[in-house]
Amino acid sequence: MTIPFIDLKTQYQALESNINERICRVLAHGQYILGPEVRELEERLEAYTGSKHCITVASGTDALLISLMALGIRSGDEVITTPFTFVATAEVIVLLGATPVFVDIEDDTCNMDASLIEKAITPRTKAIMPVSLYGQPANMDEINAIAARHGNIPVIEDAAQSFGATYKGKKSCNLSTIGCTSFFPSKPLGCYGDGGSIFTNDDAIAKACREIRVHGQSQRYVHTRVGVGGRMDTLQCAIVLAKLERFDWEVQQRQKNGARYNELLDQAGIRRVQQRPNRTSVFAQYTIFVENREAIQAKLKDAGIPTAVHYPVPLNEQPAYKHLCCFDFMSISMQNAKWVLSLPMGPDLKESGQNAVVRVLVEGHGS
Numbered sequence: 155m156t157i158p159f160i161d162l163k164t165q166y167q168a169l170e171s172n173i174n175e176r177i178c179r180v181l182a183h184g185q186y187i188l189g190p191e192v193r194e195l196e197e198r199l200e201a202y203t204g205s206k207h208c209i210t211v212a213s214g215t216d217a218l219l220i221s222l223m224a225l226g227i228r229s230g231d232e233v234i235t236t237p238f239t240f241v242a243t244a245e246v247i248v249l250l251g252a253t254p255v256f257v258d259i260e261d262d263t264c265n266m267d268a269s270l271i272e273k274a275i276t277p278r279t280k281a282i283m284p285v286s287l288y289g290q291p292a293n294m295d296e297i298n299a300i301a302a303r304h305g306n307i308p309v310i311e312d313a314a315q316s317f318g319a320t321y322k323g324k325k326s327c328n329l330s331t332i333g334c335t336s337f338f339p340s341k342p343l344g345c346y347g348d349g350g351s352i353f354t355n356d357d358a359i360a361k362a363c364r365e366i367r368v369h370g371q372s373q374r375y376v377h378t379r380v381g382v383g384g385r386m387d388t389l390q391c392a393i394v395l396a397k398l399e400r401f402d403w404e405v406q407q408r409q410k411n412g413a414r415y416n417e418l419l420d421q422a423g424i425r426r427v428q429q430r431p432n433r434t435s436v437f438a439q440y441t442i443f444v445e446n447r448e449a450i451q452a453k454l455k456d457a458g459i460p461t462a463v464h465y466p467v468p469l470n471e472q473p474a475y476k477h478l479c480c481f482d483f484m485s486i487s488m489q490n491a492k493w494v495l496s497l498p499m500g501p502d503l504k505e506s507g508q509n510a511v512v513r514v515l516v517e518g519h520g521s
C-alpha cells in the first residue's frame with residue numbers, strides 16, 4: 155500500500171466537473187487579470203471568515219509582504235515573530251530592511267510562546283507576527299492584549315496553514331489587525347499554482363493593500379505609493395471558488411482524521427502536537443515528536459509511507475538569517491526541530507491508511 159502525503163488527486167476527481175467548468179468559463183471571458191472571479195472569491199472569503207475585507211494576492215508570501223508594506227514597516231523597525239516557521243515569515247521582514255525579533259515556542263503546540271513577547275518589545279517594535287502553525291491558531295487573545303497594552307502594536311496572523319481553523323468560534327484570518335493566508339496547492343485551501351489572501355477589518359489598511367498589490371496604483375498610471383506586482387490570477391481564483399464547494403466537508407474530515415490520529419497515538423504512547431481547548435485545527439500538518447526520527451522515517455518509507463519535517467532548521471540557525479535577526483535562547487525551537495515529523499494527512503486519508511501509519515510507528519518506536 156502506498157499512501158500519498160497529501161492526496162490532491164482524489165480531491166480533483168471529486169470536484170472535476172466543477173473545476174473544469176470554472177476554468178473554461180475564465181478561458182471564454184478572457185479576463186485573466188483581475189477578472190470577475192477575483193472579486194467573487196474575495197466576497198466568498200469575506201463571508202466565510204467574517205472579515206470585512208479580503209484582498210487576494212499572488213502568494214502567501216506576498217500577503218505577508220504587502221501587509222507589512224501597508225503598515226509602513228521599513229529599515230530600523232522590529233517585528234516580533236517565531237523562528238519555528240517557514241522561511242517566508244522572516245524573509246518578508248528582512249526584505250523591507252526591518253529586523254525579525256524571535257521569541258521561542260511552546261513545546262507542545264510549536265506556536266509562539268505569548269509569555270515571552272513582552273520582554274522582546276522595544277520602542278522600535280512595529281508589528282507582532284504569530285504563526286498559526288500546523289493549522290492551529292496561536293494564542294491570539296493573549297497576543298492581542300499584549301499588543302494593545304503597548305500602544306496598539308498591529309498583529310499580523312500568519313495563517314498560511316490555518317485557513318478554516320477557529321479560535322473561540324471565530325475564524326482564523328479574522329483574529330487580529332491583519333490575517334494572511336496561502337493557497338499553495340498543499341495548504342488546507344489550495345489552488346493549482348500560487349495564490350494567497352489578506353484579511354482585515356480596517357478600511358485604510360485594506361485600501362493600502364489593494365493599491366500595493368497593483369504597483370501602488372490609486373488610479374491607472376497614478377502611483378501614490380511603492381507597490382509590487384502581486385495580484386492573484388483569475389484562473390487560480392476560479393479554482394479556489396470550485397474547491398470551496400466541498401471545503402466545509404474537508405475541514406470536518408481533517409478534524410475527524412486528526413482526532414483519530416490523536417487517539418491511536420495516545421494509546422501507543424507516541425508524543426504528538428497538542429490542541430488547546432476553544433480552538434479547532436485544520437491539521438495542515440499532523441505532526442509527532444520522535445527522538446529517533448531518521449530511523450522512523452526510513453521505516454515508514456520502506457512501508458510506502460511518505461513523511462516530511464516542518465521544519466528541520468529554525469530560522470535563527472539559517473545561514474542567510476542568523477546575523478540579520480535578534481534573539482536569545484531558542485532552546486525549544488532547537489529541540490523540536492530535531493524531533494518533529496509530519497505524517498500523511500488530508501480530507502481523503504482513509505482509516506486503513508491511518509492504521510497502517512500507526513502500525514509502522516509502533517513497530518519503530520523505541521528501536
Ligand SMILES: *Cc1c(COP(=O)(O)O)cnc(C)c1O
Pocket residue numbers: 213214215216239240242243285312314315336337338348349350
Ligand atoms: C506556506 C507558508 C507561507 C508562504 O506561502 P506561499 O503561498 O508559499 O508563498 C508563509 N508562512 C507559512 C507559515 C507557510 O506555511
